[in-house]
Amino acid sequence: MTEPTADAFAQAKTLFLDAVALTEAGRHAEAESRLQAAAALVPGRPSTLLNLGVVRLRLGRPADALQALDALAALEPGHPAGRFQRALALNQLGRHAEALALLDALLAEHPGTAAAHQLRGQTLQALERHAEALPAYERAVALDPGLAEAGLLLGQLLRDLQRPAAARAAFEQALAAGADAALCRYFLAGLGAGEAPATAPQAYVRGLFDSYADDFEPHLLTVLRYRAHEAVAQAAAAALAGTPVAAALDLGCGTGLCGPLLRPLARSLHGLDLSPTMLEQARARGAYDQLVQADLAAYLHETPERYGLVAAADVFIYVGALDAVFAGVRRVLQPGGVFAFSVELSDGEDLLLRPSLRYAHGAAHLRALAARHGLQPVHEQMLTLREDQRQPIQGLVLCLRAPGLASDA
Incomplete structure (x- = not known):
């Protein structure tokens, strides 16, 4: 050489x-x-x-x-x-x-x-x-x-x-x-x-779910016996009474577990998540017309989109304080639109950060938030959301409706 x-x-x-x-x-x-x-x-x-x-x-x-x-x-x-x-x-x-x-x-x-x-x-x-x-x-x-x-x-x-x-x-x-x-x-x-803090740090949530994406669904469904997504979708379907909306938003869609359940409820389905790795798997599922990587509160306050349905299954456990989220959801909901979501249920506290690093919310506090933002409760269900360390985690599925007459436009 x-x-x-x-x-x-x-x-x-x-x-x-x-x-x-x-x-x-x-x-x-x-x-x-x-x-x-x-x-x-x-x-x-x-x-x-x-x-x-x-x-x-x-x-x-x-x-x-x-x-x-x-x-x-x-x-x-x-x-x-x-x-x-x-x-x-x-x-x-x-x-x-x-x-x-x-x-x-x-x-x-x-x-x-x-x-x-x-x-x-x-x-x-x-x-x-x-x-x-x-x-x-x-x-x-x-x-x-x-x-x-x-x-x-x-x-x-x-x-x-x-x-x-x-x-x-x-x-x-x-x-x-x-x-x-x-x-x-x-x-x-x-x-x-x-x-x-009012919410989990974004870097923590993104890193957690980026690293968890490959094993997310098997662990959630088999080990944790998760069922919040089914309960949220069922509550939304009941509130819509068989009439699909023009557009629906799956907040914190993750790998798209809710996508196939929400797909029949809307002519156009959007998904939003903070984790790009999760969104890759949601895209592969093929249930969504549009996927967005963004902070959910920022998106709700900035997007020009309007929705007849906003769903959030097991998302607010990492959000904490929900006032800004409710304000954003109220902003994007069309008249008569439906907001269906699940939370871990606290023992009475408005907001509690548990040792699991997940937030739990009080039912009375959520009802007060709904009233403050002009959202009317139409469905409420207490249930076991999943297991943690083989112990049942009690939760609440709440379905709210915006004022006005729903439109299928």
């Missing part, structure tokens, strides 16, 4: 430095282009291959990232950053056992790498080895108390392991380390520490 010229080395260095600056600026596609050009001029440079892997991961292309990182591993098998980034790529590809082996090798040689202990914990959790993940997170936080994400992950695992006091301490440490304040306060409120 011909050795690169001095001029080629100089050009490659300039391209590499440009790529680093572009990466820091978040311009990853441009950074990748510079790195590819640098690699063409001077092949086999570990730093170029490493950075190619990094930007491709940030571009959401783990398979392409792994190609560059495998090339780096062939040159320098023990490269610490290369091993770490390869483990990231393998995890994103679902190859968790391989990622764990890489991290074990990395930590055997570099036991003080806090980020690697954190990633090892995440990998163990992906392998359903939750008890083993706990010391990995604890080690990460001990090595670097400022590693905020590790503190958050530790707190969540401790909460899941029914250790609330330790979870609270972990969340408080994560908050002090600079973790997302809204997220930390939400987790702490679920443990009874501090005032509950």
Whole structure:
């Protein structure tokens, strides 16, 4: 192989430095282009291959990232950053056992790498080895108390392991380390520490359902024995009395579980959700005429669309305070339009954030909200929505109607 010229080395260095600056600026596609050009001029440079892997991961292309990182591993098998980034790529590809082996090798040689202990914990959790993940997170936080994400992950695992006091301490440490304040306060409120926020943080909801999308329906229907979607659709159908509306909106449609049930009730069916991964599955179901990724309150207050039916099955457990939602629904409902939804039922409190991190609502409070926004109750049903830890979760399905005469236009 011909050795690169001095001029080629100089050009490659300039391209590499440009790529680093572009990466820091978040311009990853441009950074990748510079790195590819640098690699063409001077092949086999570990730093170029490493950075190619990094930007491709940030571009959401783990398979392409792994190609560059495998090339780096062939040159320098023990490269610490290369091993770490390869483990990231393998995890994103679902190859968790391989990622764990890489991290074990990395930590055997570099036991003080806090980020690697954190990633090892995440990998163990992906392998359903939750008890083993706990010391990995604890080690990460001990090595670097400022590693905020590790503190958050530790707190969540401790909460899941029914250790609330330790979870609270972990969340408080994560908050002090600079973790997302809204997220930390939400987790702490679920443990009874501090005032509950009006709604769950969007980043939490989006991340939860993006990661849950593939297993969402089997888990919901088989493990949790979920039935809220059926009850909401049945209530809506009864209120419409066999007359389809021109357009219906499925708020928080998720994977589209309600879609086939709502489809006969409207000539045009729209679905809205915060999670793009959920929406991909809803699109594949083929029940919707239009799907929108948006925050539901913002959409309700901004859209020019009008609906004869708005349905929300098991959505408000992550919304909390519903005044703005009711105002938005009232805005988009046509005269005589129907609003059918389910909530977890509190024991009398207007609004309660449970340790499950789901909100429960009081029936009297919902009736008062309906009256405030000019919506008339037409159906109310108490039922078991689903199970949680094999315990029934009591809920309420409420169907409200906007004033005026319904139109099929």
